[in-house]
Amino acid sequence: MPKPLHITFLFYEGMTALDAIGPYEVLSRLPEVIVQRVALNKGQVRTCSGLTLIAEHALTEISQTDVVLVPGAGNATALRECPETLTWIKTIHEHTLWTTSVCTGSLILGAAGILSGVKATTHWAVMHRLANWGAIPTPNRFVTDGKIITAAGVSAGIDMALYLAAKLTNEHVAQSLQLGLEYDPEPPFDSGSPDKAPQILVQALRERLKNRFEPE
Amino acid sequence: MPKPLHITFLFYEGMTALDAIGPYEVLSRLPEVIVQRVALNKGQVRTCSGLTLIAEHALTEISQTDVVLVPGAGNATALRECPETLTWIKTIHEHTLWTTSVCTGSLILGAAGILSGVKATTHWAVMHRLANWGAIPTPNRFVTDGKIITAAGVSAGIDMALYLAAKLTNEHVAQSLQLGLEYDPEPPFDSGSPDKAPQILVQALRERLKNRFEPE
Numbered sequence A, B: 001m002p003k004p005l006h007i008t009f010l011f012y013e014g015m016t017a018l019d020a021i022g023p024y025e026v027l028s029r030l031p032e033v034i035v036q037r038v039a040l041n042k043g044q045v046r047t048c049s050g051l052t053l054i055a056e057h058a059l060t061e062i063s064q065t066d067v068v069l070v071p072g073a074g075n076a077t078a079l080r081e082c083p084e085t086l087t088w089i090k091t092i093h094e095h096t097l098w099t100t101s102v103c104t105g106s107l108i109l110g111a112a113g114i115l116s117g118v119k120a121t122t123h124w125a126v127m128h129r130l131a132n133w134g135a136i137p138t139p140n141r142f143v144t145d146g147k148i149i150t151a152a153g154v155s156a157g158i159d160m161a162l163y164l165a166a167k168l169t170n171e172h173v174a175q176s177l178q179l180g181l182e183y184d185p186e187p188p189f190d191s192g193s194p195d196k197a198p199q200i201l202v203q204a205l206r207e208r209l210k211n212r213f214e215p216e
Helices: A017-027 A083-093 A105-111 A124-133 A156-168 A171-180 A199-213 B017-027 B083-093 B105-111 B124-133 B156-168 B171-180 B199-213
Strands: A005-010 A033-039 A043-046 A052-055 A067-070 A098-102 A142-145 A148-151 B005-010 B033-039 B043-046 B052-055 B067-070 B098-102 B142-145 B148-151
Touching: A005 A017, A005 A083, A017 A033, A017 A067, A017 A098, A017 A156, A017 B017, A033 A052, A067 A083, A067 A105, A067 A156, A083 A105, A098 A105, A098 A156, A105 A124, A105 A148, A124 A199, A142 A156, A148 A156, A156 A171, A171 B199, A199 B171, B005 B017, B005 B083, B017 B033, B017 B067, B017 B098, B017 B156, B033 B052, B067 B083, B067 B105, B067 B156, B083 B105, B098 B105, B098 B156, B105 B124, B105 B148, B124 B199, B142 B156, B148 B156, B156 B171
Parallel strands: A005 A033, A005 A067, A067 A098, A098 A148, B005 B033, B005 B067, B067 B098, B098 B148
Antiparallel strands: A043 A052, A052 B052, A142 A148, B043 B052, B142 B148
């Protein structure tokens, strides 16, 4: 394992903040890591919920990394990443140890051309769209296929990051990070997946997201 | 309930990003809300893990809000909020519907003088410090006492925010938000609280955090 380990978070306009910040809070606490925040242009990046983050690096400044994480977005417009970003993902992926995504970030990995024949997951409401890029839709909290790890919707990035933290170090380090973040979830409702939530809510949300993500 | 509802996130140097962004991703998606990000000075705020967020408002610009959320920080230095911030919290609290904190954010509420005789929680490793401010340490995922809701360490803010979302609207809205964020946690380890994690990790982390938070 190279030391220090370089971990790069891709930011882009319209991304979902928690997709990146959940894993960020886990992975940035690993020992001997250099964490980088990169976007097409360095500077302010506005997320889908109005929060603004700063990317310290432009894509052209980062040509190699050990781990890359691509967050998802709240609609297809934000996902229509420019050719420069897709080319950057495809190129940097060649030499990563791990290429990862959260939520609809896997659709960007797909658009970048690196999911062909790869088992992958995404947000439950757009799972079928993975096949557009030749990926094998695999509903799960997160899915590992070779060096590619894709996580399900938004909050799944935290679970994926703990798994990745253990892979990059060892289980004790990952467990200690979990303890530090007091990640012992007790959701007040049991409505976090389409097989558990009231079906009327599932249908309404599926319809709403369908409108946001189709047609492209 | 006033419409639109104003929800204000306090940012400050050294804060823990996920303490704020977890609840932010829930509460900013509520219907008919205006979400505001405020710091002592408007502009860039560097979090404890190096990520930089933007606060669009200075404290002097926000004199009233329906909901305020105070995140925690990774060490006591960051928590030593300046008198202006503590006065702002104390003043704005007078007319909130809900005053909330995540992780060691409750120690800031305490320092602002609003937790005297109040049942409250915080990160497990610094629970005893709540008594410094006259609060009644109450270990729980989140604790409601009157209009004050305090959440446990970092990730507990997501659970608290879903509870608060239901209070501000109704359970169906909160359940739909949970479904949208696919918040159906499956941590790969069961190490998120001191009674579940390996005791050697609990002791090591307790010692490390003790050094960061004491003496003041």
